[in-house]
Amino acid sequence: MSGLERFSLNQWTVRQWSLPELVAGCAAAGVRAVGLWREPVREYGVEAAARLVRGAGLTVSSLCRGGFLTAADAPGRERALAGNRAAVEEAAALGAAALVLVAGGLPAGSRDLPGARERLADALAELGPYAAGYGVRLAIEPLHPMFASDRCVVSTLGQALDLAERFPAGQVGVVVDTYHLWWDDAVGRELVRAGEGGRIAAFQLADWITPLPEGVLLGRGQLGEGCVDLRWFRERVEAAGYAGAAEAEIFSPSLWAREGAEVLAETLDRYRTHVL
Template sequence: MTEGGTARLSLNQKTLNRCSLPEVVAECVRTGIPAVGLWREPVREFGLAEAAELVRSNGLRVSSLCRGGFLTADTSEGCAEALRDNRRAIDEAAELGAACLVLVVGGLPNGSRDLAGARERVRDALGELAPYAERHGIRLALEALHPMYCADRAVLSTLEQALDLAEPFSESQVGVVVDTFHVWWDPKLFEQIERAGTRIASFQVCDWLTPLPADVLLGRGMMGDGHIDFPPIREAVRRAGYTGDTEVEIFNEEVWSTPSAEVVDTMIERYLRLT
């Protein structure tokens, strides 16, 4: 069983994708979950100031805000707009008191095959954004996505690549996300978790299901329903010095169509048993 029960459990808003923000918060309150992971679009729809007040008044931590990033545009106008949007995301994360802003860095621009160039533009953008984030008390968290997303969502495919980009910056400026769905397969995973140490800014869990659905974004499963061996990864993250929340983030149509209380009760049982 996880030390401290659910004291370091966080419910990511996407796990209850069809619920309103007040409904997500209510589930946290009902079950004693102390933290929530938020997404920018539903927060914006509810109202940023209102969302911040709702979370704070219910005594919840914001374990992360998702997402910034998409930094790989290959035109000056596209790069400038990406920087503007990410500064807005940093401002929003600061208003919410989020522990970090998750960055999904972006894939290849339309028609491009220049993977190295795209990664270099991410590096350049971090140089612009990291000082701004630090001034606002927000840590940027680079998330490596599974290689199947390299072309359209994230040109960072391994924790090693994310750390290579993060390490020129202080840990307070740029950290990394360890998301089991994206990194469980990596033969260098445990070596890179040890390397990351306290640069780990977010730990997200869900399972890898097979067969994957036609929309591979929706292939995340409840812990225990797929192929990932969670305890060794959780122990490696703990040994590395991570003391933050374990955030359950699931994109799955069957989960989304299940009553929210049932999803959250199952999530807690699996978290306590498996992670």
């Protein structure tokens, strides 16, 4: 066994690759799973993408992304729900293990974080059963607090679990992303809690480097490049009972400027060294 059986490559780590290049490159490297993004999948064609991935013997560890469900006005809420229903259908067509949800930020002029989270919960009450009907599990992803105002009002694993636990575990789980959660001193006990409830739906890997080279959104570090104890996270999610993919999701213009196969080979080597 190489230790790479559970490794998955997120599409945005090698954003310079087309979808066929991603699938061919992963298959050639012995990678068995990919994390996909809706925009390039829709551009290629959802059914065509599903055939391409299956034909190469790959599985889809996650589809990014749904969410942005915090609008305060009725038309905005309905648009968001419709977009998420479409995302559920796309995830089902791809056979994705999870549909990743980014909550959404505060509406313009709002300071009401609890209210925004409640609107997310209201949306999950509608989307959870809808997703379950398609065999899709929703996965709430907490993002670093720097994103709380404009992108994600869910900042900690505990907040994500508080929301997820209102719904059946088969409908709503959480994403454990090392880039977003490494700083939280409660994450260890919250991983235990997540495991006890069977809530870990996806596990994503990236490192935190300072100074952030491209800002907080595009400043993720290659595995082992920064200050995150990636092996600690891998051991804890496994101890919590998670047996799914470990997905390298690294947003980095410096990686996108390089040849994709070189980036994949480096990521695999760093995964062996710093995660396993």
